[in-house]
Amino acid sequence: MNIVEERDPQTYAIIGATMExxxxxxxxxxxxxxxxxxxxxxxxxxxxxxxxxxxxxxxRDILLPTHYRADFVCFSEIIVEFKALSRLSSVEEAQLLNYLKATGLKRGLLINFGASSLQYKRLVWGYESLIHKSVQSV
Incomplete structure (x- = not known):
C-alpha cells in the first residue's frame, strides 16, 4: 500500500477505476x-x-431554482467530474470548486479522459493552506 492509498483510500479507488x-x-x-x-x-x-x-x-439560506449536476458523488462525500478535453483548464477546476462550495463536501476529483494519458486533479475545499491541486498524467 502506498502513501496516497493510506491517506485517502477512497480517492485512490476512484482513480484506479478511471485508470482502468x-x-x-x-x-x-x-x-x-x-x-x-x-x-x-x-x-x-x-x-x-x-x-x-x-x-x-x-x-442567504434560500434555495435557488438553479442547481448544479455532478457526474458522480462517490462514497457520499467525493464529487467526481468527468471531462473529455484535450487538456484541463482553470474553468473546469473552478466548476468543481463551485460544486464543493455549494454542497459543503470537502473532496473532489476532476478526471480528464480526452488526453492520450489520463489526467486527474484532486481538490480539497475549505482549507486554504491545504487546498491540494495536483495534475497527474498516467
Whole structure:
C-alpha cells in the first residue's frame, strides 16, 4: 500500500477505476461513454456512487431554482467530474470548486479522459493552506 492509498483510500479507488477505463477505452470518446463505463467499473470495484446528482444552491439560506449536476458523488462525500478535453483548464477546476462550495463536501476529483494519458486533479475545499491541486498524467 502506498502513501496516497493510506491517506485517502477512497480517492485512490476512484482513480484506479478511471485508470482502468482509460486503459480499456483510450481517449477520443464523448464524456458520456466514460460515464457509462464508470458505472460498470465502479460496481466491479465496489466504489459506492450516485450518478448525475443534483446539487442545490442556496443564497442567504434560500434555495435557488438553479442547481448544479455532478457526474458522480462517490462514497457520499467525493464529487467526481468527468471531462473529455484535450487538456484541463482553470474553468473546469473552478466548476468543481463551485460544486464543493455549494454542497459543503470537502473532496473532489476532476478526471480528464480526452488526453492520450489520463489526467486527474484532486481538490480539497475549505482549507486554504491545504487546498491540494495536483495534475497527474498516467
Amino acid at each position: 477505463i482509460h486503459r480499456q477505452l483510450g481517449h477520443g470518446f464523448l464524456e458520456a461513454v466514460y460515464q457509462e463505463a464508470a458505472v460498470i467499473e465502479f460496481a466491479l470495484r465496489q466504489v459506492l456512487f450516485e450518478r448525475e446528482v443534483t446539487l442545490p444552491i442556496r443564497y
